[in-house]
Amino acid sequence: MTFHPACDADRRESVRTVADLWTSGDAFLPLQTSGSTGWPKSLMVPRWAVQQSIEDSAQAFQLAPGQRTALSMDVAGTGGRMMLWRALALEMSLQVLPVSRQVDWEGDLDFLALIPQQALAFSSGQWTRVRTVLLGGAPLQVHEEQALAKAPTTLYHGFGMTETLTHFALRRVGEDPVYRCLPGVTVESVDGALVIHAPSRGVEALQSTDAVTVHDAHSFTWLGRLDGAILSGGKKIFPEEIDRTIAAAFPGHPPGFAGGLADAQWGEALVWYSEPLSDIQRARLITAFEALPSWKRPKHILEGELPLTPSGKWKRKLGS
Known part of the structure; x- marks a missing residue:
């Protein structure tokens, strides 16, 4: 040694x-x-x-x-x-x-x-x-x-x-x-x-x-992690699985990831956090969502600075 x-x-x-x-x-x-x-x-x-x-x-x-x-x-x-x-x-x-x-x-x-x-x-x-x-x-x-x-x-x-x-x-x-x-x-x-x-x-x-x-x-x-699952409308959604599907449907998409947001209707709404998109990129991303079953499609696209944990990992769950 x-x-x-x-x-x-x-x-x-x-x-x-x-x-x-x-x-x-x-x-x-x-x-x-x-x-x-x-x-x-x-x-x-x-x-x-x-x-x-x-x-x-x-x-x-x-x-x-x-x-x-x-x-x-x-x-x-x-x-x-x-x-x-x-x-x-x-x-x-x-x-x-x-x-x-x-x-x-x-x-x-x-x-x-x-x-x-x-x-x-x-x-x-x-x-x-x-x-x-x-x-x-x-x-x-x-x-x-x-x-x-x-x-x-x-x-x-x-x-x-x-x-x-x-x-x-x-x-x-x-x-x-x-x-x-x-x-x-x-x-x-x-x-x-x-x-x-x-x-x-x-x-x-x-x-x-x-x-x-x-x-x-x-x-x-x-x-994904069971303790990281998003409970939306009574169903468990694993955000890592959503990421993989979107990456296959929209290769090279702008940096972004699936996450959860506290929501009065769904309990947690599945959303897509993304860096700012052009109109063309946004349209392609919405089309990519169609590769997912309807209940696994993000309800919103939230554009801006990606939310991160103090250690620099993606922060997949945010409060309302």
Whole structure:
């Protein structure tokens, strides 16, 4: 393990501390959930379950001792922590980088795990210096998927959570919306929610807050978060699904997204937030709405500055 010269003292100390957790040989390891199955909380997870997740990743991405990788994420989170432990357990050659949206490393890499915002900031030359990239930590918005699909490397989006010890299913970015489970993992849908079975990782009937279409026990398509659904006229609408349909019907549409607005008639009205449109763009957008069932069509187009959360994500629900 080597540190990039730009890593400050806090970064070096935090990485060494988390590395020591692995090398200590302790039977249980600490992780912090993000809230995918409820309120965020701290967990002590069995070492053998973490080891199984690492072995599953090694098989999926053909990882081996001596291969080159880098750590670009904060080790306070599960993604960064698991990447560090993965590299240590597999005896990979690891570069520790500063936590930054702009990721830079030395030489070529066999494997790199990133959040979408880091991948979107890549230069064209960086893509040719890494064999396989795994994205995680957040869903890909439609425009992000379209941009990343052009990357000249093998690019996966992982599906997982702390309780499943990170990714348990993968899909190729830009090719397929269907996630396929890693060996030993099966899924089902209960009342529209994803339920995960991964006994080799100690996971039994774990119910998430993700809405999915399950194709079989080993594959599914993500629709959105159940806790992010818009309840309009007594029906649940998943805004991410609306985004995907509009992107297909109106490729390259001006930046915008589906969201909900408190409404006396509907409870929540499905609306489309958009940057300012020309008359032609507005007409094309309205035509694109016709690709949706009538009850899933946005009731209004709200033009202007897109509403964002403090962290820069789309703010899909607004009050009246």
